[in-house]
Amino acid sequence: MNNPEMNMKFMQIAMKHLPEGKKFLDAKGIELNMEDLQPMLELLLNVMDEAYELGKSEAVEQPK
Template identity: 60%
Template structure:
């Protein structure tokens, strides 16, 4: 994956970390940033796959 795109995905993910952490805390699940790292990596993979799907769809519908 393009490093610049990866950084943009990380910026998006980081904008929502506090919201996600608050949601988990309200559910009684306390996690620190170290614990959240695997979830962030999974989110990055999801965003990458969604981007690729959109990219392929856009190419097909030109």
């Protein structure tokens, strides 16, 4: 992540949806603690960052 402020916003979004993801994994019989979830959170943050950058570049290319 290049922007610490954006990274914090992404982490807040991820944490908001974490209980839903944990519930899904629990229903599948996959037990993970927060230490186990950390690599997945990092992956999710990377995806969110790339999606943000893609949207940002498209917005610059196609001004309203």
